[in-house]
Amino acid sequence: MAAVTLLINSRHILMGAALAPAFKGKPLRQVLPALFFMCDEVWALAMQEMRRKGGVISLRYYAGVAAPLYLTWVVCTAIGAAIGPVLGDVTRFGFDMAFPAVFLVMLAGMWSGLRAALPWIASLIAAGLSVLYLPGAWYVPVGTLTGLGVALLLADRAP
Secondary structure, eight states, X not given: OHHHXXXXXXXXXXHHHHHGGGGTTSOHHHHHHHHHTOOHHXXXXXXXXXXXXXXXXXXXXXXXXXXXXXXXXXXXXXXXXXHHHHHOOGGGGTGGGHHHXXXXXXXXXXXXXXXXXXXXXXXXXXXXXXXXXXXXXXXXXXXXXHHHHHHHHHHHTXX
16 A cells, blocks of 8 residues: 555655656745645646746745645535535446546646657556456556657657
């Protein structure tokens, strides 16, 4: 369980590395607290802002994105913990579709063509097959390693 959790959250290494150029020259005492609040949604919005602004991002913009998302996360988690026992199995309401929906919206916003999406597609296919044919949570490392492998293969052939 700990290894799978580490693997899933290791994406933050790549997310932080992708944002590093935008924070270049800014004091570490400002950058590290900002990165503490980085989550998938904050990262996706920050990357879009970087593309619009030529590779830079203001800490004010980042804080303006991160603070409301963080507060929403904390408040909604508390509400969910309070009403969860009353609701019971929320999958019967279809709420389990929320996570895939959020990630599909993020992916659509980051779409830059089929070539850039190939690692995602390969990862999805590999993870899906792993769910069907392997026990436990092997779909996590299989999907991750497949996506990384395809990204590395494509990087060698980048124009």
